[in-house]
Amino acid sequence: MRIKTIVTGVAGRMGRQVASALTQESDIELVGGVDLKSQNINIGSGATGTSLEVTTDLRALIAKTGPNVMVDFTHPACVMDNVRCALQSGVRCVVGTTGLSASDFDEIKGLCQVNKTGAVIAPNFAVGAVLLMRFAQIASKHFDTAEIIEMHHDKKVDAPSGTALKTAEFMRQSDPAAQEEIAASFESQPARGENAGGTRIHSVRLPGLVAHHEVIFGAPGQTLTIRHDSLSRESFIPGVVLAVREVMKLEEAVFGLDVLLNI
Numbered sequence: 001m002r003i004k005t006i007v008t009g010v011a012g013r014m015g016r017q018v019a020s021a022l023t024q025e026s027d028i029e030l031v032g033g034v035d036l037k038s039q040n041i042n043i044g045s046g047a048t049g050t051s052l053e054v055t056t057d058l059r060a061l062i063a064k065t066g067p068n069v070m071v072d073f074t075h076p077a078c079v080m081d082n083v084r085c086a087l088q089s090g091v092r093c094v095v096g097t098t099g100l101s102a103s104d105f106d107e108i109k110g111l112c113q114v115n116k117t118g119a120v121i122a123p124n125f126a127v128g129a130v131l132l133m134r135f136a137q138i139a140s141k142h143f144d145t146a147e148i149i150e151m152h153h154d155k156k157v158d159a160p161s162g163t164a165l166k167t168a169e170f171m172r173q174s175d176p177a178a179q180e181e182i183a184a185s186f187e188s189q190p191a192r193g194e195n196a197g198g199t200r201i202h203s204v205r206l207p208g209l210v211a212h213h214e215v216i217f218g219a220p221g222q223t224l225t226i227r228h229d230s231l232s233r234e235s236f237i238p239g240v241v242l243a244v245r246e247v248m249k250l251e252e253a254v255f256g257l258d259v260l261l262n263i
């Protein structure tokens, strides 16, 4: 059976690329797309591209096409409405949209339990970024002090990035007390970045960038820098395709690609 999949935010930077990639997979069938305007979009390259009809009505698209999976790359303002609509209709979710809150995560967990269905929510689908988070977690056992610099294109709406917040969460699991004390001492200086549970995060937004994360650890006489660069949105595609396949086996919400990759 092919996995019938729809993409919300399909006319966007990520949505287009994801939709195009899904048409290349023999076990996945792209059955529709949702965005703010009804239109036909070309999701392939040049003259060989496939034309996809885009609707504004997610509920109607679900009723019409009966998808197994919804992949969402939209906006923090609408992602939860899309997720509620999908999970309540028994459609599994792969969510790449960032800017979700802790209470959003709790709600998704509850919706999956009630509806006995699965969801994968990941702030970063690039395997290198997942490794960065894990390496940072290991390093934070040996360094008391670290700061994160995240750099993205100027159209990104949320800050700090979901990846930076998740990295800080991983690092916090290692030595929360030491980091919280140091980070809190800079509270009155906005230029020192945002304190995310003990790790200072600095957000840079510039045209030309895609998605870049750097974790710098410091100790007397040494620093350690761990860096990942998504140079194009291609970097996210294998992770999204994996999540579409893996979410079919889930009856719960999974937060982070690290769980699926067992990293």
Ligand code: NAD
Pocket (backbone or CB within 6 Å): 008, 009, 010, 011, 012, 013, 014, 015, 034, 035, 036, 073, 074, 075, 076, 078, 095, 096, 097, 098, 099, 122, 123, 124, 125, 126, 156, 236
């Ligand atoms: P984008 O602005 O290019 O695309 C978003 C699309 O969503 C647009 O076409 C917009 O019209 C559409 N949209 C907005 N509101 C909508 C609604 N109510 N219903 C349907 N469609 C709606 O943004 P992007 O660069 O593609 O990023 C989208 C999201 O994905 C952001 O939150 C970004 O941070 C995130 N992102 C995540 C990853 C990851 O690996 N998890 C990677 C890149 C981007």
